[in-house]
Amino acid sequence: MREGPDIARIASLVGDPARANMLSALMDGGALTASELALEAGVGLPTASSHLAKLGDGGLLSQSSQGRHRYFRLAGPQVAAMLEAIMGVAETAGPKRARPGPRDASMREARVCYDHLAGEHAVAMLDGFFTRGILDQGKDGVVMGKAGPSFFAAAGIDLSTLPGKRRPVCRACLDWSVRRSHLAGSLGAAILDRILEQKWARRDAQSRAIRFTPPGRRAFERTFLA
Structure with a gap:
């Protein structure tokens, strides 16, 4: 063996x-x-x-x-990350199911991946973090960038509470619907918690979709995408 x-x-x-x-x-x-x-x-x-x-x-x-x-x-989150990655492979390798309907379109836009945000909004957010030096792509994965601590403090996220958790602060998670990475780890979970606490969005009762209100979407974009 x-x-x-x-x-x-x-x-x-x-x-x-x-x-x-x-x-x-x-x-x-x-x-x-x-x-x-x-x-x-x-x-x-x-x-x-x-x-x-x-x-x-x-x-x-x-x-x-x-x-x-x-x-x-x-x-745990490691199991969720594995399932999300398998979904990405299943999306690109046949046989394919029927084309997703409106509910699945919402899932592609924003959804929960275990305890963090996934979908198009989440991928755009991580891309922006890299572009602005908020996070960096280190040799061992995603790491905090120079602009990160001040950015997250302004966004209402206390980074000092995150390293004590038994998981990485930052981790890339392959997004099955976009087939690029979104942010996982305790920081990804804290961002989703912040979005829900501020009532910018709510969880859909029938699926994993995250549904932003119009004002909430604008607030999310100003805070995490601008």
């Missing part, structure tokens, strides 16, 4: 259509019950429970209990 990570095992877990649908349903960073995930997967509850056990054993899901219910969520 070759040394190294067992790619085939992870690929087999994600590759089952029912399990893929369950994982996709958790890409908004939320938690769902087994019954809710069974509906997402289009399978019965016993079958769903078997799939969830395999995903848990494989390290892709975590679970917690509240009262009589068990809730499942993605095991």
